[in-house]
Amino acid sequence: MQEESTCPLEKVKTEDGWADEIMAHMIRCKHCGQIFTCVVNTWRGSGHFKKGKA
Numbered sequence: 780m781q782e783e784s785t786c787p788l789e790k791v792k793t794e795d796g797w798a799d800e801i802m803a804h805m806i807r808c809k810h811c812g813q814i815f816t817c818v819v820n821t822w823r824g825s826g827h828f829k830k831g832k833a
Contacts, residue, residue: 797821805832 791802803818819826 791797800822801818801820803816805814805816807814813830814832815828815830816832817826817828
C-alpha cells in the first residue's frame with residue numbers, strides 16, 4: 780500500500796544509507812485482504828510488525 784507508506788520499498792536503502800531514521804510500510808495480504816504494518820527504526824535497530832494500520 781504505497782500510498783500509506785513513508786517511502787517506496789525500492790527506495791528504503793540508498794547509496795548514502797537508509798532513506799529515513801523511522802520508516803513505516805503498510806502491506807495487504809493477497810489472499811485474505813488483511814492489512815499489516817511494519818515499522819522500523821534504523822537508528823536504534825528495532826521495529827515491529829502488527830495487524831492493522833499504524
